[in-house]
Every structure is written in C-alpha cells, then in structure tokens.
Amino acid sequence: MARRIPSEPPILNGFSFVRALGSGGFADVFLYEQDLPRRQVAVKVLLSDTVNPRATQMFVAESRLMAHVSTHPAILTVFDAGVAADGRLYLVMEYCPSGYGDMYRSERIPIPEVLKTGIRMASALETAHRSHVLHRDVKPANILFTVYGHSVLSDFGIAATVSASDRGEAAGLSVPWSAPEIISQDTTGTVSTDIFSLGATLFSLVAGRTPFERAGKDNAPGVIAGRILKGKPDGIDRSDVPESLQLLLARTLARDPLARPLSALAFARELQAVEAELGIAQTQIDVPMYVDPVVSGAGDTQLTSVVPDRRRSWRRRGSTS
DSSP states (O other), X not given: OOOOOOOOOOOOTTEEEEEEXXXXXXXXXXEEEETTTTEEEEEEEEOGGGOOHHHHHHHHHHHHHHHHHTTSTTBOOEEEEEEOTTSOEEEEEEOOSEEOTTHHHHSOOOHHHHHHHHHHHHHHHHHHHHTTOOOOOOSGGGEEEOTTSOEEEOOOSGGGGSOHHHHHHHXXXXXXXXXXXXXXXXXXXXXXXXXXXXXXXXXXXXHSSOTTXXXXXXXXXXXXXXXXXXXXXXXXXXXXXOHHHHHHHHHHTOSSGGGSOSSHHHHHHHHHHHHHHHTOOOOOOOOOSSOOOOOSOOOTTTSOOOOOGGGOOOOOTTOOO
C-alpha cells in the first residue's frame, strides 16, 4: 500500500513550518522552528477527520498526562498542546532527528546497546504505569534518539484519542509487536501487554526481524497475528546473544500474561542481571521517588490495568536493587 501524503501543515502562531517528518494512520508529524525560545520542535497533528468533541476532550486529558510523564529522561518531552486555527489538535514535542525505525533490519545492533535501551524503555514504562498511563504501541519506530544520542520512548497512548475504528486501523500497523490478548481483542491494553510489546521490540533489535516473522514465508499482518495467537517465536540465530537473554525474551513473549515479568521494573532488573553476567556496567533504572496524583479527566482508556501494589516493589529513583 502506498504511503499516505501528509496533510497540509497548520499555521501555528510563534512557529515556522520547516518540512514534513512523517505520516501515520491518524496523525502527521511536522518539523517546525519555534520563535521563542528558538529551537526546532516536532509537531504531531491529528487528522481532521478524527476531530470530534469526544476526541478533543480525550486529547486535552492525554496532553496533561503526557506532560506528567514526559519529565522522565527516557520519555519524549512534550512542550505544548493546542488547537490550530483549522480545528486540528496538535502536540509540540522535542525534535529527535533519528530512531530505530527499520534500523534493526539493516544493522547488527550490539547487545550492550539493546540491554541499555531495554532498561531505559522499561524504566519509562514503569514510570508511566505508576501514573496509570499505558503506552499501547511500543515498537522500534517509537524509540527515538535525541540530538545527544539518548533513546526515548514516544507516542504514549496517542491512538486512544481517536475513534474505535481508527484505533483498530492504527493498531493493525503494529501487529508484529502486539500481545495475543490484544490480537484477540480481549483487552485494549494492560501493563502486561506493554511488557510483551517491549519484549517483542527488543527481540526485533537483536534478531533483525520481528518475533513471529518466518523467512521466506507469508508475513502479512493477518498471518503474523495468527502465529502470535498460536505459539512462541523461533529462537534468535546470533552467536553473541547469551542464553539468559534468549530465555528472558521468550518468557516476555509468553502467551500467558502471568508468565511474563510482572512489571516493567521487574523486566528492567532482569535485563540488568544480563548486563552483570556479561560484565557490562549496569544501566541505571530511573523511577520516581514518589507518585504524583493522577491527572484527572483522562477518561477510562488511560486509567486501566495497573499492576496491584502487592505485585510491585516500590523503589526510589535510580534504584537498581
């Protein structure tokens, strides 16, 4: 299918349009230059046909939640949000010039980098989950690199602002990293489905393919969805991958949610254990020293399926124990 041509960039006071960065199923992203302070920013603009009173209400609530979690060092920073003169909703975000995207298909990503990225992303998810925010679309394309080369997680729950039919279309683009309970429509998202998606993402970075792809076979989204529902992925054919990492990723991709790490924090600690096994300096786990009250008005799509307190071990920011 041909990629959709981006919509016309909106006129935003205090910002000058530079160029289009990309387009998706429900939004376009443009590069703008902000007048004050002077800096380049990425502006995500929802498509006009997704704008309605319910979407606007949810978008405002989500913008507040994004601002709440984006102070984390591994979450893309959100600067502003608003409604353009033409009625389209937009988010002004930190501009990241690159990301993983399809890099895993063409480059052999070092295992230490994968582990570091995984711990940073798990820390980001743990922080979001503590604020009752689910991501719902963790995949390589949503891990970006800042101008300083730091990996950050982007696009928290943006698909939740559009209609149910549009959400399904957007989610369909992410089938290779979706948990079986998402595929079967048993849930729209939980802590465990976020963990599955992060495991599938790390698998992709290590293996150079998505977990349920088969070389030389039909890998259409519907076929991959069927494989996700039926069984476990093939192993990773790479000599520098320790067995402990292979087993951890396989467990993270288990069909049974209870077989997966019980929290993003637990997943991060297991990735740290692999670092220790390889003699790599441990990547810091950044989690909040305390949990702020959840921003009100988010709607039921944001406040779902947080792991119960009895299954968590609350730690101060930077704790690795």
